[in-house]
Amino acid sequence: MTHVRIKMLIAGLVLIASVSYLAVAGVKSGWVYYLHVDDFVQDSTYQDRRVRLFGLVDTENVEVAPAMLTAKFDLQGESNSIPIHYQGVVPDTFKPGGEVMVEGKLDDAGIFQADTLMTKCASKYQSEEHAKRLEEAQ
Amino acid sequence: MNGLIGNLSLAVAVLTAAGALFTAVAAAKFQDDRMLRWSRRLLYLMGLAITVGSAALMSAMVNSDFHNAYVASYTERALPMGYKIAAFWAGQEGSLMLWTLLLVGMTAIAAHGFRNRERIEQSAMLGVLALVCGFFSALMLFAANPFVQLPAQAVDGHGLNPLLQDPYMIAHPPLLFVGYAGYTIPWAMLLAALIAGRKDNQWIGATRKWLMVSWLFLTVGIILGAKWAYIELGWGGYWAWDPVENASLLPWLTGTALLHSVMVQQHRGMFKIWNASLIAVTFLLCIFGTYLTRSGVVQSVHSFGESVIGTFFLVFLAVCVLLSIVVVVIRRQLLKSEDTVQGMMTREGAFMVLNVLLVLMTLATLVGTIFPLISGAVMPQPVTVGAAFYNKVVIPLSLVLLAVMSVGPLLSYGKGAGQQLIKSLIVPGIAAAISVVVALALGMTDLWALACTVITVVAVCSVGVGLTRSVRQRRKIEDEGPLTATLRVIDANHRRYGGQFVHMGVVMLMVGVAGSSLFGVKQTFQLAPGESAGFNDEYTITFGGLNQTRQSNYTSVEAHVTLTTLGETGDTGGTGGAGQTLHPEMRFYDKSEQPSAQVALNSSLSRDAYVTLAGWEDDGQLVALQVIVNPLIAWIWIGGIVMTLGAIFSLLPRLVKATARAGCPATAAKDQPHAHAPATVSLGLAGEGRCESQIQTTTTTQYAEAPK
Known part of the structure; x- marks a missing residue:
């Protein structure tokens, strides 16, 4: 179970990081x-x-x-x-x-x-x- | 007369809504069923009052009663009848009236459907619905009254805005409003279930129909709106990330997430708090979107809180947010998950991922829409983020989402789904690899286009693989031909295959969006009569001349443009080929100061040629034409139709009754290799609904669609 939890946590972090990156890039280009x-x-x-x-x-x-x-x-x-x-x-x-x-x-x-x-x-x-x-x- | 009836009915509606709210609360407090019946009757009466009021307004519109300020502002005598009717929802007041009418209609249906529920749940439901309906009625009575009478009858009306004189005006707004109004009911059901302290998951199954119907109407409304913008606005696009468009997209995104996550709660008792929040957020976004677009806050940043109706909406929004938060927090014990996600490669895992993605897309769209407000609050000058922002953020997220969607049919619930998925992905994977090689060989090197190709191929193959597997299972126990078996399998699970049909529509939509935005070309030409020009090495455009015609309420100047495809006529310049004649127009409406351009389209499955008459000089001795070629754009509309049909199919009852239990594919699943892992419910074999319940291992799960 913890194994799954860790995997999900990592996936979540990757997702948040990439979305933040996208958002910053998006705001910059659309600013x-x-x-x-x-x-x-x-x-x-x-x-x-x-x-x-x-x-x-x-x-x-x-x-x-x-x-x-x-x-x-x-x-x-x-x-x-x-x-x-x-x-x-x-x-x-x-x-x-x-x-x-x-x-x-x-x-x-x-x-x-x-x-x-x-x-x-x-x-x-x-x-x-x-x-x-x-x-x-x- | 119409004014009197109208105002009276609005007043009756406000009073009956207040009465219904009061009696609903009293019914709960004094445990009195008579009060409950009265509350329901008052809600029906309120529905009747709004219907009478709407009929009065409609009668004023149709009969050109120019005593009424609203009628005088939005219609004229010469307006064709269809547009006189559609002008009902052309302005602020009338569109709120339509919304309220739809809302009270759905309220009546929901109140009737709830009449046998427990007292406390019923009274909470009636109370919440009375609150929302009462708000809209009061809003019209006090702030946006469609029955304001002029001191003297106007000679003629001002006429309908030319942009709105389009057949789409008749269908697009009402469809959207059905969607917006529809999301009120699940919200009321959620609050009612929580207030009543329901521990089961049956109520969430009951919300699903409302969620599905609202989603269906919102989808059709949005796509028709996009099509309307495409043919009417003349810039060759269909979606501009305009605040008004975003306002309809926001509840659609959360509504789409809900359709999936609600299933997980039904089947596994998970995602409860998530679903509760999402139902509330979807409803609140409908109200918030309306507030944004009606108050003028976004378009003109400086008029915050200036409009009365904006303040009304803001206060109502605050009340709804508070109510949702208080109820959810107090009843959080009821929202504890009964199970945990067994891994990312399971059905519930995929649903979780897609929910997160959709919510992130919602957030990005919301932030982009209100960016001028946010930045205006912290910086000396407000900043807007244009289409570039949305394209950078929302588009990549939606491609990831579509990738998850494409393998959806191969995923099953619970443990062991991962290995299953990898095995099932062999065929779609090989097909995708081949398609990439072919695409590269054909010279398609754009990464976005390649990603879309892979998603399309995998999505189509996955549906095929999933269906074939189910059909094969069925044929092992039933003596049926392949076609009969396929039809039976599909008919046995409308929700599953309706959903997959919708997914195919989404893929088509993606193809259309990708094709037109990645490979679309636009050019403007200045041509004299008889002159030709080549365009994009594919077409020759010849301008034949201008002519003027008179219609009932406008004068039209029409250009004759011939479009010849070079391929059809050889490479000689396209003079001899049978070209397509297009007639882009400029219309001068009698009641409008500005001319209005009408686009001419030559549409095919592979591409649209889109010609606008931008202007002319010297009586047509020189014209400016804007020509746009949009590859694959027709697939957006086809995808929209497929999505609609899929959603309708999923709502239809089973056509052929199951003859015997043995015919149920899920029973067969017990004898299949998967049976040794009881936690696995392979959805390739078992459907949702009645069959699956036989091998369902989660005892706490209850079913909304219980066997009759």
Whole structure:
């Protein structure tokens, strides 16, 4: 019986060690800071690495060329904004004034080169429209 | 009118749930069976109230009653009828209503099924169910009411989100909710059994049906969701490790672990505390996942606790966690194991390993999902871990899990199973070795792909070896042809072979996932009308032009794309071959500001070609097309169907009644060489269920599926 116990203990330890290793490696490779555009502009520590930024699409200077698979716009925070060059399929839900999330890195020219663009909604289950209506009903 | 009926029925539901809880407690305290009957009746009444409320909401949806704010926000007059019905669960309030409706339905079934149980167990069960149903009813009445009335009727509704206007919207959410709601019942049964102080293992057998049905619906729901994402979202994938997806995966992982470990408790009286914890965790994960995705905590890190409904869920979650812990700790004496694991190479050992692996996968997924919250609490800026994290952690764990699964049919309970396994592995081992050599010769050098090949071959061969062995045993005592004997063997043990059928589905799913993620290719093209381009040395893509059509509530711009496989037409460029014409679309819904892309698919067993219209310029003089080739992806959906069928098969009663005891293969096992080691119950010979009980040596074990 103890023999089996020892074997199981060793197997358990090996499993825990390998999973911890996997977890650390996984976190390392998946590690992306998630910042608001204001925090990113103000704090230079994040400017030389790959980050995920969120903010609003400025209503002016939005250039979308779906056939060229590019979108150029300014990502706006409360006090700062940053120019974004995005390369890829522009999501259907992308619109000026909307809340978006981009992932990429700042280049030397001060332009944020993004390869991921996601439109963000507060909750999948609650449409803004419905929230407005509910207020109206109060 | 609908609003009044709705609000009234919600109020009745809350009151009856409170009444049912109160009478259930009173029944236990005063040992009064009349109270018990009242508690049950009140629960039925609550079910009726929620049904009436749901009917009122459905009637408002179908009849476009725009007095109702929910109806006005999620439907419009021009919406096709099917989507008017599906819009019932398109928003927060309606989806909670559906969940509650399913929950009260299952509550009624469970309460009815429990009517002859001991008073204390019954009252605990009714009380717990009343608590959960009461929570959901109160949540709707006070925080997410689907019957809020507008001051004046809206002229037309806002319409359903274009992403949700898809046939999958009709089936996917309700199926998931059946799964979520279903896991409430085993939790209530667990608490009831513990509170009543039940020492036997029969109650766990009774939870198994609920666990199986919930798992089945959750599985179908998740796979349909993946398929929906695949055809609707246009990025060529089906699983993004998005928090909402993870929220459905978490209870699925623990639910899968439960289906296996519950069997060990039934047969050997082991893993009791583990099962109890896992049942509780599975239910709690359903609630936690809902909290995560409904409150907005994960997607927008800054709004923690902002939403009212989030607070409700958090408080309810805390109550449930506390209740589970208190009951399990107080009754821990009942959860002592009656036996010990006899080694890693036994059936119970394998089940233990797979449980540990599944729980680790659950933990990894959970940590990844809430990583922004954890890191936000300890660091100045929150950190997210993307798909890379899950792929690094969950994928290797699942491959180990699948490897264990692949030898599953060859494992038996107790001592001596190890030697048996090694002997049985000869055929699958040789087949796996041959397949690796063939794969290498064909130029497949990817380690992940080779691992998947080995798992596939071993899994298929093991099922074959296990089945052949049982059939051979049966034919020694029965005068039957090979086909009849095979069918009889399978029919005699639905649970075992249903499970193996599910495993085959899982293998197919793995093949699909591996094929599409390891060998998928993606490219974007900019083409003018009439222009062609080659893709991946396999296809030629020709853009024919754009045209516009009008549908009931949207305008569609459609591209004509011809896809020719080079192999079919020789290597001349594919101009003369009969290509497949695909029509990726961009839809402009009247009630939506954004266009919505519709993917065009050319699907076969070996690969999918997936074309999206990304955009165009100058009235279609230049279009951007995104083309993705996903090898073997169809096997994900086929695997899903096989898993579903296997699960249904395992739930079906035996088709042909056993004619005599002699026909029972387990009886024959007594005369076989294994008989000298009484602790060994070779599952290749004996099934679970009635036959095995004859040679079962653990006297304390009781059976849920007792002979009639």
